[in-house]
Amino acid sequence: MLRRLSSRERFGILVQQFEPILRIAFLDAIDDITSNIVLRRVVERLERFDINGAIKAMHLDEAAFRPLDEAIRAAFNGGGVAAVEGMPTLRDPFGHTIVVRWDMRNLAAEEWLRLHSSTLITGIVQDQETAIRTALEAGLARGDNPTRTALDVVGRVNRVTGTREGGVIGLTAQQAGYVDNARRELSSGDPAAMRNYLDRGRRDKRFDRTVAKAIREGKPLPADMVARITSRYADGLLKLRADTISLHETFAALGESRDIAFRDQITKGNVRADTVTKTWRHTAQERPRLQHVAMAGQVVRFDQPFMAPDGTAIPYPHAPGVPARHTLGCKCFCEYKIDFAATLVQ
Structure with missing residues (x-):
């Protein structure tokens, strides 16, 4: 299988x-x-x-x-x-x-x-x-x-x-x-x-x-x-x-x-937006960003940003407008999940 x-x-x-x-x-x-x-x-x-x-x-x-x-x-x-x-x-x-x-x-x-x-x-x-x-x-x-x-x-x-x-x-x-x-x-x-x-x-x-x-x-x-x-x-x-x-x-x-x-x-x-969540996924690197390591597994609603330890709001990795210190060389990604039980359109 x-x-x-x-x-x-x-x-x-x-x-x-x-x-x-x-x-x-x-x-x-x-x-x-x-x-x-x-x-x-x-x-x-x-x-x-x-x-x-x-x-x-x-x-x-x-x-x-x-x-x-x-x-x-x-x-x-x-x-x-x-x-x-x-x-x-x-x-x-x-x-x-x-x-x-x-x-x-x-x-x-x-x-x-x-x-x-x-x-x-x-x-x-x-x-x-x-x-x-x-x-x-x-x-x-x-x-x-x-x-x-x-x-x-x-x-x-x-x-x-x-x-x-x-x-x-x-x-x-x-x-x-x-x-x-x-x-x-x-x-x-x-x-x-x-x-x-x-x-x-x-x-x-x-x-x-x-x-x-x-x-x-x-x-x-x-x-x-x-x-x-x-x-x-x-x-x-x-x-x-x-x-x-x-x-x-x-x-x-x-x-x-x-x-x-x-x-x-x-x-x-x-x-529905309230059925979607985002999870920050960190990819292991030789020189990882410690802030992104700390963010690994952070879960937020679709319409909310992730929060970095330095206070930076990040909609998702590499989002427009995010400071270069959080983007250049970053290999993190965002995992989206839909609550299957709540997906029926009301």
Whole structure:
């Protein structure tokens, strides 16, 4: 006899299905941007100290992120379908089965998709422009020539794969700053600064011996070696960015669609709000949020928020407007339960 999957198992399957799709969509968007950059055009503008023109030549428009938008839409739809399929069989007072369907075109669903995707993609593009502007200005201020400055930003072409690697496109402004700091540390010749690089978690450890040798000799690394090392470091940060976005957006899309699915059935009169409860489910992690561990098993009515120990009201994990300290990297989810005995529509 087939065992019925638990709510946690069903949710886990959805995450395993959609998180990789979102990760690939984000990385494909970055690859689309970098592969279409004509380096000569960027360099020409930098030679005239035209930073705005150089950024414009990179074509950082929102259309490049449409695949990510579609991936979020797919995860959102998958969460809604699963939520409806997991509901118990509902019957009216006459014993007739109530037909329950997930409608991704309902007003709440379309509004969330429109606002969420627009805000996310606009934010990514704006942050990109800030990171790139800062990196270009820093490169020229160091005295790097326009070509090296451009390559440090857009990445260098791998002769084997034909794709650009390294660079800061795709990174947050903060991460781009990390790359610039690492470049200065490795170029400094200062043993203390170079040791600081060896503490960077996303560095490519295959270069550690090279850096350690430079520290022992008290010499700065050659410029071409610094470029190689920082490019690999930037790639590590880009992977982190892709992992962060795919995790957060997958959980956000699944969480919102599941909540909307139940809200939609309540609005239609198929389910009474007072028969639905929500339970906070915590997923074990290497570095768990202690507040979320404390919230595990907390049960509230559908129309009530969960309460975190710090006083934050959370409608459900990854709900819009919840502070980042409760969302980024969070793998908690909300388990909905309908009181089967009370589901008859009055």
